[in-house]
Amino acid sequence: FWVAYTPCASQYLNSVQLTLEQIDLIKRVIRKYTDFMQLVTNSQEILKVFKQGKMASMVGIEGGHGIGNSLGSLRMMYELGVRYLTLTHTCNTPWATSSIVESSKNNKMDYVGVGLSEFGKKVVLEMNRLGMMVDLSHVSTQTMRDALATTQAPVIFSHSAARAICDNPRNVPDDVLRQI
Template identity: 50%
Template sequence: MLRRFTLATLLLLPMTVLHSQKAPDAALLDKARALHKQVPLIDGHNDYPWALRENAARDLDKLDITKPQPTIMTDIARLRAGGVGGQFWSVYVPADLAGQAAVTAALEQIDIVHRMMRKYPETLELALTADDVERVFKKKKIASLIGMEGGHAIDNSLGALRMFHRLGARYMTITHSKNVPWADSATDQPTVGGLSPFGEQVVREMNWLGMLVDLSHVSPDTMEDAIRVSAAPVVFSHSSSRALNDVPRNVPDNILQMLPKNGGVVMVTFVPGFLSPKVAAHSAAQTAEQNRLKQQYPSDENAVKAAGEAWLKANPAPRATIADAADHIDHIRKVAGIDHIGLGGDFDGITSVPEGLE
């Protein structure tokens, strides 16, 4: 049973993060690069498969990451420059898909990841275990793992969950932006108060399979229930600290304090609105203005668009910075401990990145 959980253990490896608004000390930068060659830096969340679906109809030739891809955030050159040793490719399914439509979309996204392995065998190799990650890393390739984003993709079926595992999925985010019948999301109205009894079954089944229980996107009650039920370390594949930025998608301190006993990891994300309170406040104000304009011009989309652009010109968006990301890492280190920090960029799942993380 313990071998099933070795993938989670690998994610506990400490990571060195440099942050400064001044030029980094050359010796420290050399040390960080040397560490990247010794230890696989694992990114917990990349949405290239969804970018391929949205921008290229799932055609790898149309968005070939062996070439520079300025219209998206991911290509092999940037993965290499960032020192990525392991990548969880997100199998994202929108929360408004349900039932068999969600299952089919998840299967199609997993198919993309498998086709990526065939198209880029000199760079990417599928990893199903922690041993696989280490083996692939030693071959100087990027160990590629599959992470399902959204428990609605299993359509309330443990059998579907088991089959997704057999196809290579090694974590599943319990919810996305909306509740599932058996678990509450962070960005929806609570209905079951965390995990339902079936939700607890899902967590136990994931433990038995060796799938990481991903608690990004879930409500604090769901986080607490899942950590209580799980016999294995949990993971937050792309979340940051709620104490530093009070948005629902971040992790409260009382949950961080549970991680040393559980062994879990918060993979700090680079979503600007999760890192910076200024960015979050601006996004909230922009959403409120957009809603106001829709009420003012209920049947005139052009007027809404023009007025929205004028508002944005008068109220330019602030930017999160690499220092903000480092502050979240430091806070989680203080509360949970250095063994419970990872990185989950969410590249290609966001529209902009913090300054310094381009």
């Protein structure tokens, strides 16, 4: 996966534009190096490209702020090839809480656990409908639980660890691991 990442500071400003620019850059890099890699959007394409000896390249978005609180933006990102969305990064969105929130005033880390709003549940269900993977890395424990109670498809933790082994709110507690 190539990841379209925009900083949390772009939320409420230009996060959708920056996400689109990241996706554009990813696609241009892939097109420039077609001898080595190819953009893929499904498992059949992954196998085909792998058999050709190339790197199968998929696109994900790190942080739900990249869709700008819009299901329409989410659908457009899917049309552009995005196949997973991390619901939060190091900031809350209006619809999902992050495990660790960056405080712009003093750079202090605060722990939160409110979970998914009703709109956040709509985001998860729309991702399910589209066939986009729901990534629960970076989200609060309550957001994990809410997403698991809402989703109609398997979820991923693209880069997380077991909290019992590494006690950090970024990691996954045992009860959530048992659910997945």
